[in-house]
Every structure is written in structure tokens, then in C-alpha cells.
Amino acid sequence: MDMLSRVADSLYWMSRYLERAEHIARVLEVYLSEQLEEYTGDDNNRWRTVVESIGLQAPDDLVEEDVGHWMAFDLSNQSSIVACIMSARDNARQVREQISSEMWEHLNRLFHRVRAASTTEDWSADQHEFLTEVKEGAHLFQGITDSTMNHGEGWHFIQLGRFMERAVSVSELIKVHFREHIPADDEEHHEGGDLLKSCTAFEAYCKVYTADFKPLRISEFLLLNREFPHSICFAIDQVEVSLKALPQSADRRVGDRALRLVGKLKAMLSFSQIDEIMAIGLPVFLAEIDRQCNQIHIALHQIYIEYPVETAIQF
Amino acid sequence: MFFSIRHVTRFQYSAPVSESNMEVRMRPRSDGNQRCIRFDLQVNPRSKPNSYKDHNANTVHYFDVPAQHAKLTLVASSVTEVDEPEVLPAALPMSAWDEVDEVNEGAEHWEMQNPSLFAKPTPLLLALAKELNVDRREDPLTILRQLNGDLFKAIEYSQKATRVDSPIDDAIRSRKGVCQDYSHVMIALVRNLGIPCRYVSGYLYPKTKLEERSALGATHAWLEAYLHNHGWIGFDPTNNELCGVRHIRTAVGTDYADVPPTRGVFKGRASSQLSVAVRIHPTDSPTDEEDDFISVAAATNDIQEVEIPTWDALQQQQQQQ
């Protein structure tokens, strides 16, 4: 049976929002533990950088003490963890009969837990536990999704949402990180450890490069590694796999567009060497990734969701 | 007498919209003393209108424009032959009220004898009925004639006082309004007497260009009351006239809500501005070419700002003046 465009859209966004919640939880956790160790004590604006690295602008009246709460719970912040999980659940609810009941129940439970946590007055005591719960909740949801839902069209839209979000958010994280820490080729780069942790990449990186934190290698790993699930290259590979699995659009002119765009981005990631990237300039390269991801997102929307009626009516 | 009518309606949207769906009631009716000989509706962006007859036997054209558009233009052209209506007696016997009650009893015209959205008996209307002595002291036809003149005097013609969706209380309170208000008030008063009464939307070919109220470059509205043996009799309280050969009827209904010339919805977050131009050209034969139209005037009105929920639908209506 054909899938309704609305259903595909909800699955895609459900997945994007949950991925975003998990990403923010990771970044926030790294920041909070860094605060405990206080080795960035001289940098008074560190927290602003953290906010920026998840693609947000801190409101003017936000102060350092509140940044954790704002990122985790503030509903006026549309990208707070709670707001993201709420949006994920709202989307899931719209398509409840399309996902497995295990998926729904798990997401619903996660939502009720984080909402309850958000109403406690003093969360600082339990913050680690809370962030762990969010991360684990998201991981579990992925596992449940993969093992209880048909790997059909709907599942591929979930994959698309997850990996599109991942590519964009990792790119943003790298961009802001290396803007603050101008990479010098050979120097030992301590802060790089935090960047890796923010992408659950610490251990995976060490297995490949040992605990030798060089900006070049870190960038190479997060951008170009084909096996690490949080690298941009991996994410785009997955986007391509899912896109190829979707039904062909009735309108061939636009139908191929998304695949063409993904192919282009994949080629750019596959055939680039890290020294070439550094030669062009990392920010330029990241901006290009960002631009292309955005084009892919728009193309997906135009082909499958909000296609203009007049082009689709052809008898 | 033949009338060639060209009715141009333009919608200008503040932002591009899509999936417009619209209903149009512009084809003159073929009943009573008139027959529509030719009718054509052009839509831009191009769309092929379909049509049907609604439950009041009005011809409704409808169409949809799926593609994005910032403007929508309708041009309705028609040729209609109109005869002089039946000459009415000076008065009826008082026993005509018995016939009125008999018609009422049978509920043949139930909708036209009961309150409707815009024409309903509010406390202000009942007070007005008292003030104008709307009762059964004379025969039905005489009462209707008197009421037609009394309303003409009681309400001042003013285009600024009311809107397309104003309740009759606004016009009664301010004693100002346009043809739509005159008609709604009179319909409510006439129904209150037990006489079935309906709203008529159409065109009025003016006697002279300056003296007559309304109808200049716009559509007009009046009403018809039902009397046994005479059928539907047209009254135009805006001009204190019984309807004659110059009144061309396009649609009838319980009130304005049944017969707006256009009604539509679209997708998009936008407000719409509506402008209307009507040109009426009398001829002795039905074969005149369209080029002969002389512009009488053009009317622009009503910018509607509507905040729309998720589905971004907007009513598009036009007040009848």
C-alpha cells in the first residue's frame, strides 16, 4: 500500500527530533562534566560556544548558571531536550498505527519521564542521570525500531530523518569547535577529546588513532570515516541507501533530484583527502556540507511530501 | 429588453496562495420574467469551471486552481432577456391573509418563512417592527409596499457603516447601510408577518447615473415576497421600488449567506483584497459584441485580514451594495 505523504513526514520528523534530543544531551553532558573539572575556568564565554555548537542562539537574558536548564528543559527553547522529545512524540502520535506499539510505548514513556524530570525544582543533583536516560532512551528507541518495525518505506523515512539530522548537527559541532580552537597541525589538542565525546567518538577514535588528539585526525575521523556511525560520511551513505529504497516519484524530473544531490555530496566526502580539505579551509568545506544537506532536505520534501498538486495530476 | 453584463472580479493576495477552490453565483436565472441567453465565465490563472444547480435552482459555477498564484481574476459575461413583470393590483382583499396562513401551514416555503443566519427577529428588529407599524392592519400587498417605502426612509444609504458579514442589528442601530442591509432587515420583518420572503442577488441597470443608490459598478441585492396567486414579488427597499425590467436576478436564497457571488478557500497564509467592476449594457437584440461595454464605475472594497489556523483557509466574500 502506498504511504501517505503526511505519514512519511511525521516519521521523518519524529526521528529527526529524537536524534536532536540525543545530540543535545551528549553535548550538554560533556559541557557539564567539563565544568566540574574546571580546566576551562579562564574562558567565561565557553557556555555561549556550547549553545552555538548545537546551532542555537542564547537569548540575551540567559546566564551561565541557567544554561543547562535552558538546554534541557526550557519549553520556550524549541530545541531543548524536552521540547524535542515532545515534538518527536507528537509526530509519533500522529502515525501511531504506522509504527509498532513497542516504539510508541517506549517513546511515550520517555516523554512522560523527561516531562516529570523537567518539573522538579532542582535538577542539578540528577542531571547526569537525566542525560543518560535521554541518551539511552534514544538508543533504545532505535533498537526497538530496527527490530520491531518492517524495514519498508516508513522505516527508511525514519532512517532519513535520523541521518540527515546527524550529518547537520555533527557538521555544526565541528565548525564551532575549530572556530574556537584554531587547528595547528601537529600540536596536541586536548579539547579535541571533548569534541569526540560529544559525538560518542572517543573510544572509536582511540581504536583507530590511539589517544593522540591531532586536529587533522579528529577532523578526518568525524568527517570522512566510513565505519563510524556518527561521522558525516557514514550518515550520508545511510541517507543514500534509504533514498534508493524509496519508491520512484511519479515526476521523474524532480524524482532523481534528491538522489543526484546525495550522490554529489557523497562523492565530495569520498574523494576528499583531509589535507585538501584543510587547504580549502575547513569552514568552507563544512559550509558546503551544510548547504548540500539543506538542498537534500528540501528535495525530499518537494518530492515526497508537499509536491505541487498541478504537477502530480497527470492522466 | 436585453442586457449584456460583464462582471469582473479580482482577488489580490498579500502572499502567493495555492489550491484555491471557488464557487461563483453569477449566471442570471432563467425563470419568471427573465431568461439568460448566453453566459461565459473566464478564470485566470486558467481553470475550467464546472457548474450545477443548487437547491434554490441557482446556477453555481466552481473551479479550482492548484498552482501557486498571487492574483485570481474572474470575468463573467452574460446576455439576458428581461420582460416587464406582471402588473399588480392596487390592493388585495384582507382575506389574502388567510391565504398567507394557508401557505404557511403547508410549509412549502419553510426556509423562506423562518429565521435564517442574517435575517432573524432580534429584539431590535421587533422594536423596529413596532416603530414602523409592521402588522396586519391592511392587506399583505399594501403592507409590503408601505414597508418598502418606510425602510427606504428609515435607513440612510451609506457604504461605510456595515460590512459583508454585519448582523442586521448594526444597520438598525445606526440606521445606515447598503442594499444587503435593507434587504436583510425587510426580509426579517416580512417573515415576521408570516409571509415567505427570500433574498435576491443580482444587477440593477440604473435609470440615471447619479440619482439611484447602489448598483454602480457593483452587484445589487433586493428581496422577493411570496403571495398566493402572484408568486414571488420583487421589492427593492434600497431604492423604494417594485422590481421591474431593470432588475436582473442571478441568485435567490434565504439571505446573503446562500448567494454570495463568490465564495472560496485557499491554502496559504495571506489576506486577500477584492475588487469588482460591473458593466451593464442594454440592447434591443441579443447579439451585441462585448466591446460595446461602457464602464459605469468600479468599486473596490473590503480588505479582509484573517488569522488562519493550520489549514489556512480563508473566506472570500464580497458585500453587496
Place this chain on the structure above:
Amino acid sequence: MAFPAPFQNYALGDAYDEMFAAPAAPREQFQALYDRLQELPLAELRRRKHTADQAFLNQGITFTLSGRDEGMERIIPHDLLPRIITGAEWAVIETGLTQRIQALNEFLRDIYTDGHILNDKVVPRDIIFSCKHFRREMRGVQVPKDIYVTVVGTDLIRTPAGEFVVLEDNLRVPSGVSYMLTSRQVMKRAFPELFQTCDVRPIDHYGQALLATLREQAPDNRSDPTVVLLSPGVYNSAYFEHSYLARQMGVQLVEGRDLVVHDNIVHMRTTGGLRRVDVIYRRIDDDFIDPLSFRPDSILGVPGLFNAYRTGNVTLANAIGSGVADDKALYAYVPQIIRYYTGRDPILNQVETFLCSKPKQLQHVMENIGSLVVKAVGESGGYGMLIGPHSSKAEREDFLARIQAEPRNYIAQPTISISTAPCFIGGSGVEPRHVDLRPYILHGEKTTIVPGGLTRVALRKGSLVVNSSQGGGSKDTWVLN
């Protein structure tokens, strides 16, 4: 003779009891259940009850609460014991309902086209025209195969004399059929042994029968018609049922925003492009179905849908305007309607009804309000109702004032002590509770009624109100071969 356990608290009253003709003397069809219940230890009954509840929860057979507990879901209270109807009793119900629905369908066709019954003054015009659900726009519209009502749920009650009579027809968007189907699934597991001995007629084919009925009403020349179920969306309290039925039929569950009309053809937006839709089983009220033709503020509907319908390119089930035939004031005329179209007396009787819009009958209502049930014609779900014998003086006065202000809006009926059936109460024993019965009728070229229906039960002791919004529950209904 006294009742044995677990019936020790079973008290027979004025009402007809479905199970017992006299204390400890079960009717034949209940004998097996009676015997079985005496064998089973209480703990085992409780265990089965718990398993059944769990099954409802796990299947997601829930309704959504609004207000404070927004988004929380509850199961509809469900009673463990089946209500059993004999094959002979069912035969009467089946032929009676078939006769009634066919007559009501013919009535709808008539009033929206020729109007013979109005011209012949069998039903007064004002009753029709003043009805909230009468749709003037439907006058003269050609309905596919003249089928106005496809899915009907008619509420029956059993009088103290043991006769099934019609209390109410639901011809717009009757709900509850999903509870009938799921509760059967659950009961098969709760009482497998009993189920077999009793030879219960199956109902599982409802989904197929519904789909077949819908498909045969597709516009002509559509050889493989696409059927969809149109729902207001997840926030509707019956959403579970919409999604359940869509799955049972294997059709798309769509919302208004999934559909688009172009050039009188209805399409749905899918990821593979637009797909033509031929039959819409709609669970949205008339008012909201098309903002172009009906309520312009409707965000649930599909602009242009009525035009496509009028043109005959899409079938809506039930037809627009079918609600006029389940108006509570019109109900009083249904026996005459049946006689008018069939030339026969109604097989199923109905409850005597007084119309407050008729001065003489109003007089009777005013004088006897203490013994009558007064209902607002436009309300359902047990709202806007006064049960005279259970009311306070203030409530009666309030209703009298409301009736006088809007007489057309009220009807009254004698208070009937509706029948009782055994229920497993509080985990401690079996007691009688008042029940009604809503069979679901599928009406197409032929009329199909799956044997049984939804038995609704007033779980509060003594209560006569069975609506789920008023503390009612449901139980499985067994029709025996």
C-alpha cells in the same frame, strides 16, 4: 429458591433479567454459563478478568481522555460475562432491523428527491426542515445506487415484558463496533470451553463485510475501487476505532489534509504521487466535511469534496444529510414511515415518544415530567437528558424552563426499566446490571447484520445510563445457533 455462589447477591427486580426467569432458574441459553460459573473458583474468575483487562490494554483498545489527564488513555470498562441471545430472538431482531433500515433509507431518498411522504402529509415538513441534520444542499443530488445509509448502529432495549424495542437509530457516524470485535477476541481467550459448547455465531467477518459493502457502492466504471477511511485525526476520541477498522479492512486511514480535489476527482497524497479515491467511509460529521460547501471554518475537511460527490465521482458513506433520519423528534414518526414505504407494520416496536413541539404533547410532558425521560434532540452520549424518577425538583424545573424556551429541541418518553444481565462485579460475585444492545447494520445492495452487537452496560448499581461517557461499560454479545 436462593441463588448459589457466585450469585449470592443477585437480586431480581422489575426489569426483565436476561439470565434468570426466576431465582436460581436460568433461561436455557444461559444454562452452560450458569453451570460453569458455579464450578470456577472466584480466584479463577478474577484471574480471567485480569487477563482480559490486560488484553484490552495491550491491544490499545482505549479511549483518550481530554482535560486534566490529556493524552492519558483508559480502557473502556469491560465486563467478563457474555450476554447471550437465542437464535430465535436474533431472527426477529434481524428481520426487524432490516425492515427499519430499508425504510429509513427509502425515506431519505424520498425527502431529498421527490418528497412524496411530505406531500402526503405523513411526516410534517417542519419536522424535516427544522432538523439540525437536514442538508438542503442534498436536494436533488444523485446518490450512488440510492444508498444513503451504509453503516447504522441501532440501539435496542428489552422491556420488562421481554420484548426488544428500538430506542434510537444512529445513522451518521455510529461508533463502538471496534469494541464489539475486540471484546469477542478477548472473550474467546477468557472462556474458550464455554465458547465452544455454546455454538456462538461468529462476527469476525465484519471488516470484510464492511469493505465489500463500501466497494459495491463505488461510482460506476471504477473496476478496482480505492476505499479510504476519513478520520478527524488522533485527537478524536474514536481514533482508535478509526485506525482499527482501517487495519481490519486494509485501507488507508486518511485525514482531510491528505485529500485534494481537482476537477471533481478526489486524490490522496502519497509519497508515490496522487492516488485517486473512489469511496470514503467518513467518520467526520457533515458540517466539517467540506469548508467550501459547509462550515467554512472547518480545518478537518476537504475543499471541493461535495462537488466531487455531487458529480458522482466519489461515494461518501454515509451520505451527507443522513442524520435527519435519526433526529429524536423524527423518531416518533418512524412507525408511520415504515408503514408508508413497506405497507406493513413494523416488526420491532419502539418507545412511545412525545414531541414538545406539538402543544398537546407538550402539555402531557409538562404534567408528567416526574415519570418521563426527557431528551434534547440534538444531543447524544447520554448528555442533555433528564430521567424523571431519578431527578430532583430543581432539575425538573430547570428542564421545564428549557423545554418551554425551545420546544422543538426536546422529546420525552416513558421511563422504561431496561433489562438486566449478569455482570462480574468488584471481583466478588455476579450481580445484575442494566444493559442495552447496539447491533451494527451494513446496508448496501443487501443488508448484513453481524449476529450480535455491542452490549452496553450501566456498571453503576441501579443506573439506567449505559453510555461510556457516563460510566458505562461493554460486554460481549453471543448469538447462538
